[in-house]
Amino acid sequence: MNKGRSFKSKDLEKQFLEAYDQYAEAILRNAYLRVNSRAIAQDLTSETFVKTWQFIAGGGEVKNFKSFLYRVCNNLIIDYYRSKAKTNVSLEDVVEQSEPVQEAPYKDIDTGIAFESIKKHLDSLPHDYKQILIHRYIDELDIVEIKEITGKSMTNIYTIIHRGLKMLREKINESHT
């Protein structure tokens, strides 16, 4: 099988595995924060990388692995929610449920707010807001990268970040008064 592999394909493999080492953890975390289930997040992460490799192996060119991987993961998450809305697969009625954040008892020293509570507030935001805030402050992507991934305009992204932070502040204030 490997006999026919050219220098170019070995190079592609190397680049792909380097991208894996660099971004897999962030992709997994992103997926977990957005679907609220470790098992599903793991599944989405593995599919993200398998599909990325299939694209490369089929002759596709990836210029920026970081935004490409996030985009694939994003599409898979959208598909996941769509298929969840339709429901019913072969091993029926196996319902994945939202898991509590494992780090729940941990309370951050700087903010004094528990992980569970932060996550709850984030989950209560509209879907777009949650996605963009995660990309901006947890994945630490810049606005241009978020634009590439989401397809939204930069002005729109700035507005969502501003409003999202405001909503989050209000929600945290409410729950702590």
Added chain:
Amino acid sequence: MCGMKRKIKPKLILKELKKISSDENFLKFLREGLVNYIKTNPAVNYEKESFQKAPFRIRMAPVALFGIIAVLSGAGTVAASQNSLPGEALYNIKLLSEKARVAVILNPKTKADLRFALVQKRIDEAKKFLEKAKIEQTARQQQELDLSAAVDNFNENLSGVYGWADNLKKKGNFEDAIQVNSDLKTAASVYQQILEQNLDGDIYEKTSEINKSMAIVDEWKNKTKREIEDINQKESSGARLTGFENSAQNKINAASRKVETIEKIFQKKKDNLDSQVQQLSRQKIEDTKQILENAQSDYNSGNYEKAFEKSQDLIKNLSGTKAFFEISPEINYDSLKNLWNEDKGSGDNGENIKIERAKNSGKSGEKTKPQENNQDDKQENN
């Protein structure tokens, strides 16, 4: 903490979520899986421009993965092997490529789904192979070798799905575990039936390995049934305190989905069924709908516990039906009756359904004797 109100900084708070621990073991296993996957599906330097613009947006379903891998992998050998049957040159490549697909998926549920799809594939393959084998009597040795590999592969996938059922059980999803297990047993018996009807000699011996798998599945099922009884009792008493209303409604919804699914499958398949089977199926669907209505009226009158139990029993009684209709090459009256009369789950579900039927038809004494031991008898005879 010190009486002063702390100023909330959402950006800072959000950044705290970065501290969520990553699953290092998972990432390590996934990397290993990807390295293997890359080896079996290397990049090909396509000369033609058109190939470089491959369609990108892909669905998540593992079923779609089958097609995509088949199209994109290797230099077309794997793709060409996908329709091969035991005895053909590419059959072993097909088994290998399937193994690679299973290896790269790490989520247990997706993996179990894929394995179950492969189990169904082996069944379809066996049917096609045996039809073809009747015509061509050549290359018998190679056919036997490959068929032996196919039975091994079938068993391997069954134990993979079995592992998933066991995991579900460990997580407390007893009902789902039983459901998976019923589908599994149905698949195994169908495969065995196909092989037994058509084979003799060494290959026939090979089917005894499926018997072993079925024995393990049975043993596990009986043990789980006992455990599920305990859990159900605890659940019922615990649920009385809180949230029973919701649990009952959820159960009714789940049962209703199940009945709908079975009805849809029946409508799809009914033209190929004989009149006796059609009548039995219609009766069953009517009975289950009646039970569902009773459960709903129990719910409406506030008897949540009863509504919960009725719906639960209904779900258990119908488990394996979907797989049976989908997989079974020939659906006959006796096997269908056995499937529905078989004791599933907490033990009294089949009985409940029969009692409901007797009530509805006004024949309180009517009772159909469940043929629970038929399967075991059959195995003993073999």
